[in-house]
Amino acid sequence: MEPFEDCRAVVFDLDGTLADTVGDLTTALNRALAELDLPPHPEEAVRGMVGGGLAKLLTRGLAAHDVVLERAEHEAVLARFVAHYAANPAERSKLYPGARQTLNVLREAGIPCGLCTNKHEPIARDLLTRSALGRRSGAIQGSETGFPRKPDPACLIHVVKKLGASPETALMVGDNATDLKTARAAGLKRVVLVSYGYSVTPVTDLGADLVITHLHDLVPALALPERAQ
Ligand SMILES: O=C(O)COP(=O)(O)O
Ligand SMILES: [Mg+2]
Structure with missing residues (x-):
């Protein structure tokens, strides 16, 4: 230019x-997924899901497992995901x-x-x-x-x-x-x-x-x- x-x-x-920040985002997302008995995503997969905010990241993480939650449950999982991330945002970032x-x-x-x-x-x-x-x-x-x-x-x-x-x-x-x-x-x-x-x-x-x-x-x-x- x-x-x-x-x-x-x-x-x-x-x-x-x-x-x-993808390392800490991955850790928090995988904690939230584990609470739903879903397997973790590798960091490389999560990289391509970041950028739209935490709510979008959760939706993308669930969609990659072909999971769509009903609204109230989604909100509850999102709250836990945000809490996991807020507790440890700078461990690997x-x-x-x-x-x-x-x-x-x-x-x-x-x-x-x-x-x-x-x-x-x-x-x-x-x-x-x-x-x-x-x-x-x-x-x-x-x-x-x-x-x-x-x-x-x-x-x-x-x-x-x-x-x-x-x-x-x-x-x-x-x-x-x-x-x-x-x-x-x-x-x-x-x-x-x-x-x-x-x-x-x-x-x-x-x-x-x-x-x-x-x-x-x-x-x-x-x-x-x-x-x-
Ligand atoms: O997706 C996020 O949580 C943040 O993404 P941004 O800083 O790239 O806007
Ligand atoms: Mg960005």
Whole structure:
């Protein structure tokens, strides 16, 4: 893409973009499945189920076993799954290389960073605090807070506004088609996708303005002043 010279804010997705969380998600999902006497899914299978929030992950995990629960039971299993995950969200999860450094460089360059995730917001905040990303993020928006989940653009529009930017001057960095769709629906002109996340479709086929293989490739693409890099 052309260097994005007028970037005033960067909004990141969390799972698959800043943090590799699939290990802990798999553990929690498999605990919930075990309580239903269902076999566990391997981490590689769960990778392709992440990105739509915990409710969707449970639905996908059950569907992979050809199980559809009646509503009340599904809600009860979901509550247990969320509780399992909330109890241990950071045992095996880790930030991707360059996550902290990239947020630092952007902040030093005067570009506020925010976060828009389909993860339950309290769990997202917990993860971010544990990984010291929370204080580097100017605005965090997760799910179950009254905003509809991505790809509805409302949460992204809210974060962009909180960061003091506009859709024209903000950039979204995500890992799948949902992030791209959300950003376009919010009116963002620049969308970067990372290639190492959880997308089941090759990200190069999705129509992003730029695909990066490493977070370190983000700052050079923004044409920031030399001192900031
Ligand atoms: O599916 C989730 O729980 C979160 O996904 P996201 O951070 O990629 O939006
Ligand atoms: Mg993601």
